[in-house]
Amino acid sequence: MSALLSADHDTRAIFALLDQYIDCLDSDRLEEWPELFVPTGCYKVVSRENEALGLPAPLMYLYSQGMMQDRVTAIRDALTFEFVFTRHLTSAPQLTVQDDGTVRARSNFALYQSTEEGVTRLFCVGGYNDRLVHSGGVWLFAERTVVVDTFGIQNLIATPL
Amino acid sequence: MSALLSADHDTRAIFALLDQYIDCLDSDRLEEWPELFVPTGCYKVVSRENEALGLPAPLMYLYSQGMMQDRVTAIRDALTFEFVFTRHLTSAPQLTVQDDGTVRARSNFALYQSTEEGVTRLFCVGGYNDRLVHSGGVWLFAERTVVVDTFGIQNLIATPL
Amino acid sequence: MSALLSADHDTRAIFALLDQYIDCLDSDRLEEWPELFVPTGCYKVVSRENEALGLPAPLMYLYSQGMMQDRVTAIRDALTFEFVFTRHLTSAPQLTVQDDGTVRARSNFALYQSTEEGVTRLFCVGGYNDRLVHSGGVWLFAERTVVVDTFGIQNLIATPL
Numbered sequence: 001m002s003a004l005l006s007a008d009h010d011t012r013a014i015f016a017l018l019d020q021y022i023d024c025l026d027s028d029r030l031e032e033w034p035e036l037f038v039p040t041g042c043y044k045v046v047s048r049e050n051e052a053l054g055l056p057a058p059l060m061y062l063y064s065q066g067m068m069q070d071r072v073t074a075i076r077d078a079l080t081f082e083f084v085f086t087r088h089l090t091s092a093p094q095l096t097v098q099d100d101g102t103v104r105a106r107s108n109f110a111l112y113q114s115t116e117e118g119v120t121r122l123f124c125v126g127g128y129n130d131r132l133v134h135s136g137g138v139w140l141f142a143e144r145t146v147v148v149d150t151f152g153i154q155n156l157i158a159t160p161l
Numbered sequence: 162m163s164a165l166l167s168a169d170h171d172t173r174a175i176f177a178l179l180d181q182y183i184d185c186l187d188s189d190r191l192e193e194w195p196e197l198f199v200p201t202g203c204y205k206v207v208s209r210e211n212e213a214l215g216l217p218a219p220l221m222y223l224y225s226q227g228m229m230q231d232r233v234t235a236i237r238d239a240l241t242f243e244f245v246f247t248r249h250l251t252s253a254p255q256l257t258v259q260d261d262g263t264v265r266a267r268s269n270f271a272l273y274q275s276t277e278e279g280v281t282r283l284f285c286v287g288g289y290n291d292r293l294v295h296s297g298g299v300w301l302f303a304e305r306t307v308v309v310d311t312f313g314i315q316n317l318i319a320t321p322l
Numbered sequence: 323m324s325a326l327l328s329a330d331h332d333t334r335a336i337f338a339l340l341d342q343y344i345d346c347l348d349s350d351r352l353e354e355w356p357e358l359f360v361p362t363g364c365y366k367v368v369s370r371e372n373e374a375l376g377l378p379a380p381l382m383y384l385y386s387q388g389m390m391q392d393r394v395t396a397i398r399d400a401l402t403f404e405f406v407f408t409r410h411l412t413s414a415p416q417l418t419v420q421d422d423g424t425v426r427a428r429s430n431f432a433l434y435q436s437t438e439e440g441v442t443r444l445f446c447v448g449g450y451n452d453r454l455v456h457s458g459g460v461w462l463f464a465e466r467t468v469v470v471d472t473f474g475i476q477n478l479i480a481t482p483l
Contacts, residue, residue, distance in 0.1 A: 008169075008330075019416045023428075026449075048246050049277050085370050085471050087447050089430050090413045091251045094180045106184075108250050110271070110432070112447045116371050118473035120447050125248050125273045125281050127187075149246050151279035169330075209407050210438050252412045255341045267345075269411050271432070286409050286434045286442050288348075310407050312440035 013139045014095060014103060014132055021141075022088035022109075025160055030075060033160055034068035037141045038133060041065055045157055048126070048149045059148070060157045071160070081155055084113040086123070093128075102142065105130040111161060124150040124161060174300045175256060175264060175293055182302075183249035183270075186321055191236060194321055195229035198302045199294060202226055206318055209287070209310045220309070221318045232321075242316055245274040247284070254289075263303065266291040272322060285311040285322060335461045336417060336425060336454055343463075344410035344431075347482055352397060355482055356390035359463045360455060363387055367479055370448070370471040381470070382479045393482070403477055406435040408445070415450075424464065427452040433483060446472040446483060 017036060024032040037043065045060040062068050093107035108127050114120040126148040133142045146161045178197060185193040198204065206221040223229050254268035268289050275281040287309040294303045307322045339358060346354040359365065367382040384390050415429035430449050436442040448470040455464045468483045 015414065016416065019414070022413075022430075023416075026430075047279065048275065049279070052246070085374070087430055087449065087471050088413070089250060089411060089432050089447075091183075091249070092176065092180070092253055092414055094177065094184075108183075108187075108248055110250050110273070112432070112471065114370060114447065114471035118369065118371070118471070118475070120444065120472040122281065122283070122444070125250075125275065127248065149248050149273065149275035149279070150281040153279075208440065209436060210440070213407070250411060252344075252410070253337065253341070253414055255338065255345075269344075269348075269409055271411050271434070283442065283444070286411075286436065288409065310409050310434065310436035310440070311442040314440070 010103075010134070010139070011095065014105065015093070017132070017139050017141070018090070018093055018105065018107070018128075018130075021144075022090060026086050026088055030072045030160070033072065034065045037065050037068065037144075038135050039065045041068075041141050042143045043068060043141075043160070044143070044145045045161060046145060046147055047151045048147055051147050059151065068160075075159055081158060082115070084115055086159075087112045087114065090128075093130075101134070103130075103132040103139075105132055109161075122150075123153070124148055124156060126150065126161070171264075171295070171300070172256065175266065176254070178293070178300050178302070179251070179254055179266065179268070179289075179291075182305075183251060187247050187249055191233045191321070194233065195226045198226050198229065198305075199296050200226045202229075202302050203304045204229055204302075204321070205304070205306045206322060207306060207308055208312045209308055212308050220312065229321075236320055242319060243276070245276055247320075248273045248275065251289075254291075262295070264291075264293040264300075266293055270322075283311075285309055285314070285317065287311065287322070332425075332456070332461070333417065336427065337415065339454070339461050339463070340412070340415055340427065340429070340450075340452075343466075344412060348408050348410055352394045352482070355394065356387045359387050359390065359466075360457055361387045363390075363463050364465045365390060365463075365482070366465070366467045367483060368467060368469055369473045370469055373469050381473065390482075397481055403480060404437070406437055408481075409434045409436065412450075415452075423456070425454040425461075427454055431483075444472075445475070446470055446478060448472065448483070 021036055043062045044058045046058045089110045091108040093105045096104045106129055111124045112120050113123040129145040131143040132139050182197055204223045205219045207219045250271045252269040254266045257265045272285045273281050274284040290306040292304040293300050343358055365384045366380045368380045411432045413430040415427045418426045433446045434442050435445040451467040453465040454461050
């Protein structure tokens with residue numbers, strides 16, 4: 001349950017996956033985002049308060065790659081809001097291998113938004129709770145639950161966090 | 162003095178210890194916090210200004226595990242302040258093995274507080290200067306000095322940083 | 323192109339170099355900063371907007387170690403502004419080995435400034451795009467491009483970021 005990844009190769013591949021996640025979001029390559037999940041993968045946003053109280057109601061729940069792709073299409077086609085650059089800062093992820101060979105990862109993040117005029121604000125602080133699987137020779141997200149400490153702000157869940 | 166940890170196992174164990182530290186604080190499992198130190202361990206908070214001037218006076222100085230446990234009891238029983246969620250973001254720690262086999266670790270942190278209503282503020286920015294020892298088969302803190310760039314704010318040292 | 327560093331020793335040395343960079347800046351040991359570059363090394367600051375649009379005009383461009391040393395002298399001798407402590411937080415760098423043996427590194431950063439009175443503000447958020455070379459037995463910067471999301475603020479490029 002608490003075993004550490006022994007294969008250095010796997011650790012690097014997982015770190016690269018976690019980095020790809022924030023890089024494709026920050027670089028506005030949203031179309032790559034669903035590709036980081038397995039087809040039956042799940043993306044969830046829950047408030048810190050609900051998580052602490054054990055309440056299951058998520059702010060956002062996409063439970064397949066297809067739903068994530070729909071979400072990206074909606075963002076590209078339908079949503080209108082002021083363009084901002086995003087920048088994720090993440091703390092070093094802590095990995096634990098599960099009995100079934102999947103890996104749990106946990107890390108904290110701060111997400112900043114900057115306007116085209118160069119004005120930056122802290123948008124959201126939270127944590128990532130991930131379940132990662134080795135599938136078809138690569139590591140992918142089976143699940144990413146985003147626990148947000150900051151909520152009740154505009155457009156919080158308009159785009160992936 | 163500047164040797165790097167050669168044993169991958171030790172590096173992972175130390176990274177896990179540093180992560181446990183922020184996880185038990187952020188998850189409000191304060192009782193675990195003193196357990197991460199050796200019995201004679203020491204927890205210190207110093208202001209950035211005093212550190213830069215070489216002035217020794219700390220803002221907080223607990224020089225045994227027992228004092229830390231007392232502190233946790235005080236927090237649980239006596240202190241009253243508005244509940245907030247905390248979230249630490251830390252930069253990758255830099256480790257150096259000392260001649261005596263202990264390890265020095267250095268990392269930076271940003272500590273955010275969020276209310277139950279989901280409003281987040283930057284609480285404190287600073288650095289961790291650690292001395293870590295291998296004791297009884299596990300790595301523990303012999304000393305953690307928290308250098309705080311942000312001070313003069315309310316409740317700064319009410320809870321461990 | 324996308325190969326990972328196989329030698330653990332090199333990875334550690336590169337992580338140590340990246341850490342030295344922020345440590346010498348945060349500790350006001352600016353004179354060490356040019357020493358982390360090769361003599362023909364290059365330090366560039368570009369705005370996020372210009373980078374996104376593919377516009378080359380940098381906010382700051384120093385294309386030799388000598389220019390960096392001049393810059394440090396200027397900061398020490400000529401510039402006058404209120405003293406602040408700085409603190410960099412960086413996300414885990416992602417390294418990729420190039421065909422020619424150099425290494426590309428990418429990481430995000432948040433830079434905080436604190437006054438001597440202990441008041442902290444977020445100064446700048448951005449990313450580091452680096453080209454690192456192994457030279458004379460050590461790893462050094464051949465190029466560091468700092469992409470700043472936050473700009474139009476006072477003194478942004480007065481000191482190295």
